[in-house]
Each structure stands twice: as structure tokens, then as C-alpha cells.
Amino acid sequence: MNKLKILLVDDDEDDRQFFADALEGIALNTELRQLENGKSCMEYLLQETDNPPDLVFLDLNMPIMNGFECLEAIRRTPHLKDLLVAIYSTSSAERDIEETFEKGANIYIKKPSSFSELKKSLKQVVKMNWAYHLNDFKKENFLLKI
Amino acid sequence: MTRITSDSFFKNIVDGSNDALVFVCPNAENSKDINHYVITYANKKAESLFGNTKESIQNKIIKELPKFFEFGELLNHLNSAIKSKKQEAFNFVQKVGHKNLNMHFKIESHDTGLLLSITEAKVYYVVDKESNLPEGDLKARINELEISNLFSYRVLDSYDSIVSYLKPIFDDNKVISDFRIDYINNRIDDITKEEPEYIIGKTLYEYYPKNLENGVFEILKKCYYSGDNQDYVKEFFFNKQPYWLSNKAVKMNDGIILFSKDITQEKKNKEQLFIQNRLLLEAEHVANIGSFRWNLGKEEIKYSENLYHMFGFEPKELDSKYDRLLAFVHPNDIEKVKNSFHESRISKAKTDLVFRIYTKSNDLKYMNTIGECYQKGGNWYMVGVIRDVTKQIEAESKLQAKNAELKRTNSDLEAFNRVASHDLQEPLRKIQMFVSRLNEEEKDTMSLRSQGYLEKVKSSSNRMRNLINNLLSYSKVDEVEEQPKRIDLNDVLTNVLDDLGERIDVMDADITSDALPVVNGVQFQLEQLFANLIGNSLKYVHQETKSKIQIKSKVVSHEELPPELLSFGGGYVKLQFIDNGIGFEKKYQEKIFEIFQRLHGKTEFSGTGLGLSICKKIVQSHNGIIQAKGELNKGAEFTVYLPTLI
Structure with a gap:
């Protein structure tokens, strides 16, 4: 079975570490690549056309190119328009949730404040039945509930 | 009854009168043959009207009068009066000297001739039928006329005084x-x-x-x-x-x-005018306005008294030329004023502008002038008012400054909210994350003391998170974009009790409630209100007594409303949350709703000091009020008034 290729785009080193540790902790068959901002994310995606990630975790508040801009760029690029994008942000502002939903993100994960919760969230998202989730995709299902 | 028959009396009357009185005699007995009339007598007024100073007009024929030109029409009237022996009246515009006089003639048949009276100019023509009489006879005839009672009375009675x-x-x-x-x-x-x-x-x-x-x-x-x-x-x-x-x-x-x-009417009119002028003057003074009237063809402008005062002058102290006015205008506004008046002078359009002036004592004042043009007697005039708007302008600019400040404050607040929501939460979340990892992964290797410290870090960071969340929800109460809907408060209560279920079970609290009404509101805010109030009751309890919370509901009559709601009209529902907890001292009834107001030390009871402030804000945004009543160690009672559904 092929490894699930996960791309994490987050400028915060600690958060990337939490993420990596949590992913390792849930011991699933995944391969993680980490990038620091939207710009490097886009460069990577446009370069790796033959080997795209299966799932992108996108932080919103980042320097150089933020998550909103990156999300827009992804959806503007024809071969990336169906790429699974999970927003991964500290913000729980309704405004941000709304905006990323409108811009075509697939799920919104609020960064948890405990490690066990993080592991729970990641497990849920990685093992998610995406075909089912996207089949009946509504705003109510956009924000991940743990 | 005494009759006045004196010769001099009559002469005095006719000479002292403002009316011209003239005797004329036709030159022929048969009206067909008449072609002129001889003036056999004229009073002083007639002499001055129709004659010149060199010689009397007496014994002259009418058409030879120095100042009497259009004889044709008058002749027709005189002839017709002689023929009919009846009274005749007509208006006659007569050029006398350089003036056109509108004279009303009345010609009356008289015993010994014809009496013609002219009311407007009050010129009386007395015509004797006799003609070609020798001078002496004529004079005798006139004397006879003069002493005739009938004649004197007619003259005197036709007099308008x-x-x-x-x-x-x-x-x-x-x-x-x-x-x-x-x-x-x-x-x-x-x-x-x-x-x-x-x-x-x-x-x-x-x-x-x-x-x-x-x-x-x-x-x-x-x-x-x-x-x-x-x-x-x-x-x-x-x-x-x-x-x-x-x-x-x-x-x-x-x-x-x-x-x-x-002259009663004239006097009344004059008085009226005087009163009106007086009123206008006072009104102008009170309203701080002045008025002006300007013949646009000239440079002279007529100012009202108060206008002089507004410019710092005594009335008439300043000569009222247009240029003189411009001298007071602020240099930067002169062009504007000139252009506006120039425009009005040409196009007769309304003018409305604000400009600055320096008064006599060099005070800067803002004036608003509104002028309208109208035409009268071939001349164009502008009438208008000038209003001192200095105070308004100053108030306006103060208001603008205040608004700008408010905007700044608001954006500061927004920035603060952003900081609170994101930038403060970010490091806090990391602290909590590290704490949770220590707790999960390293706890076993830690000393008991370290574990204790870790617990402290954990509870402090939890407290901080609560504080941030409450602060956020406090500042967000007003920002809710959700439209108010019909909310069943029974559902609200059920949801809140579900959320608090674990705590209620643990404490074995006794919560009872009346059936609650449906109100207009925002669901999550009303839930927060109930959660905070019930949460408080669960928090501030006596250690030894079982917690009891009672929720009462009642539609109140107008008489039962607190005074601050009376002016709004409409009905209200009164919700009471009554507990048997530790209560509070009466003096805190108001203070308890103030932001960050805590009645208890942090160690005794948890809390951020924001819960009731949020409640108050929520109730206010629902157009209601909230009141607190407490007695130390006996319990607390919170009363919420919300508008009933219309």
C-alpha cells in the first residue's frame, strides 16, 4: 500500500514539530513534507506535478504568502483544483472559516491546545472517507468536530 | 342752531383747505354754443396748482391756464353736466407742470349754477350758467354764492376732514x-x-x-x-x-x-410696523442673525440693526457700501464671496455660502449668508439673512475631531481584539500544548513537586484561555450580524442545562423553572446569558448546603415595570434567577455588572470578572435590563426584563 503523502505548510516551527510528532504518534502509513509559507508551497506543487501530495494542511497566518492567497493560487491552477486542502489554523473566527470555505478549502481544523486532541484530529482527517465527505459537502461539515 | 354765513369763514375754509376750488362760467348760455369757461374764482390751492406766481388765474379761461393743457375731455364733461343738470363724476389724469395728477372730478348741479367737485385732488369747479356778465356783476354773483348756506355746506360736507x-x-x-x-x-x-x-x-x-x-x-x-x-x-x-x-x-x-x-388707520399701520420692526430686531438678536436688502444695481446695501452688531459695530457706524463689507471678509474667503455675489447679481440666482469675517474687534467669525433676488419696480433686489454660525462650525469641527478619535479608538479596539484573538491565543495554545505533552509523556519521570508546578501552569493557562474567550465574547456582543429570531427560552434552558449537566450532577443541584416564554433574540447570546447566570449560581454556593436554583417567569404589567423601561412602551417579560448561594452585599448590586469587577478572591472562586458584564451587554442588546439583588450568605437574585413578542 502506498504511503499517504501529506504536505504541511506552516511558518511556526513548534507547530510543525507538534504536527510531525502527532502524526508519528498515531502510527499511520504517511509521508510528511513540511514547508514554511504559501510561496514555497506553490513552487513545490507546480514543480512536483508528477508526484502531488494527497493532502495539504495549510496554516493561514504566514509571511510572504499567506494561507488565503495560497488557497486561491491552488484553486486557480487547473491540475490542482481538486487537491485536498485542510485549513490548519489557530483562528476560530467565523470570518476566516467563511472565507476559506468560499475559496474552496475542503475542511477546517482549529489547532487544538492539547497534544492528545491534536492526535485525535489528525487521525480523523487522515482516515477520513473523503469521497463521502465531499459528496455531501456543506458548510456545517466544514469545521472539523472532534 | 347757528349758521355760519360769514364771508371770511368761507374764504378761510376754501383757502385753508388742501383742495383746489375754482369757479368757472361757460361763455354761452346755450350749451351748443359753449366753447370755453371763464374762471371767476380760484382758491389758493387752485392758484398754485394751475397758475403761476405772477398773476392770478381768476378771470382767465380754462384752456389758457399756464399749467392746464388737456382741455378737450374736461370740456365735454362740463358741457354734459350743464346740459343734464345732474351730478357727474369721473377720473381725469391731468398733466400739471411736470406731474401727472390723477384727479377725481365731481360735477354737481347747483342752485345758481353747477357745482363740480374733484375728490382726489379736491379741486372744485363751480359753474355759473350765467355768461358774459360784466366783471362787477360776476363778483356780486360770487359773493352771493359764497354766502349761500347751501353752497357752504356742500363744500364743507364734501370735504374729507x-x-x-x-x-x-x-x-x-x-x-x-x-x-x-x-x-x-x-x-x-x-x-x-x-x-x-x-x-x-x-x-x-x-x-x-x-x-x-x-x-x-x-x-x-x-x-x-x-x-x-x-x-x-x-x-x-x-x-x-x-x-x-x-x-x-x-x-x-x-x-x-x-x-x-x-388718521387712526395710518397710526395703527404705523404702530403695527413699529411692532413688527421691533419684533424682527429682537428675533434677529435672539437668533443671532442679521438681514440685508441690496439694490443690485447699486453699491449701497441696507443692513438691519443686528447685522451691525454682529460685525461689532453700532448701527449706522459703518457705511454700508458693498466694498466696505468685503473689507471684513477673511482674505482667503474674499474670492468666494465676490464670486457668489457677482454670480447672483448677474443670474439673479439664490446665493448660499459660508465665509469668515473679522469683526471690528478682530474676532474671527463664521457667517452663513442666504440671499434671494426679486424684482420690484424694474429694479432687482437681493434680500437675505446673515447668520453667525461660528458656534455650529466649531461644534461641528469638535464633533468631527471626536468622530475621528472614536474611529481611532475603535480601530485600536479592533486591533486589540485581533491581538487578543490570535496573537495572545497563539502563544497560550503553545504553552498548553507543551504542558499537555509534558503531562502525557514526561509526567512519570517528574518529581511530585514538578508535577505540582505543572498542574499550576496548566490551571493558570486554562484561566487565561477563559479570560481571553470571555473578553472576546464581551467585545463581540455588539458585533453580532445574526438577525434576531423567535427564540423559545425553554429550548435555551434545555441546551444550557445539557452543557452544564456534568456539574449539576456532581453537585446534585436542584434546578426548577416555570414555563418560559418565546422572545425575539439571538440564540447563542441568550444561551450565554442563561449559562452565565446559572453557572454563577452553581459557582457561588455554600459548601454545606445543597444548591437550589429557581427560574421564574412572568409577563409584567405596566405598573410593575422599573422606571427606566417606562418610556419605551410595549410589554415585558420578567425572568428571575434565584439561588440560595453565598449572595453578595447590597452595596454591590450595581457594581457587580461592571467589567472585571470581582467580589471574591481568585483562590476562593474561579472567574474572570466578565461573566455578568457579558450578561448585561447581552440583555441591553436585546433591549432589556438586568438587575441584581443579593443578601450576604442568603442568596442572589438576578432579574432580567426582555421585551415580549409583538
């Missing part, structure tokens, strides 16, 4: 004690509704006793003794109505002729 003749009455010391009214014409009837016959023969004292007190008697005496004409204006009362009479007393032989003109 009251004319009376007064004869002095002397006492034993040969001093005038009163005057006898020997004659009065029937104009008196217009005022007093009395026939002259009723008055003639009475003394002044008998007829109008006040005359001996109001100065009139003295004036008449002066006229009699000095022989000088006396003019006076006095108020008289007839039938309890005030009348203003303008009088002229003329000494004549052994009596006085008194001409009295009714």
Missing part, C-alpha cells in the same frame, strides 16, 4: 373758559355716528369734557390769542373706540376753524 368752527366763551374776568361748537360738518358722523345738529351749540366741555384736560383747550386758547395756526395730533375716544385725529386750528375772526383728519 371734520371741519368745525369754535367760538370762545369768556368768563367774568374776560378769560376763555370754554369754546362753543358753532358749526361742525357731517364728517363727524363717520366717527361718532352723530348728526352735526346734535353737536352744534354744545360747548367743548359738554361735548368732550376731556378736551379741557388733555391739552386741546390750551392749544385752542393759544391759537385764539396768538392768531398762529396750531397743529396737533391727539387720541380721542368715541363710543369707547380710540381714534387718532390730526388737527389744524386756524384763527378766524372771533373764532377758530378746526380741521380734524382721522
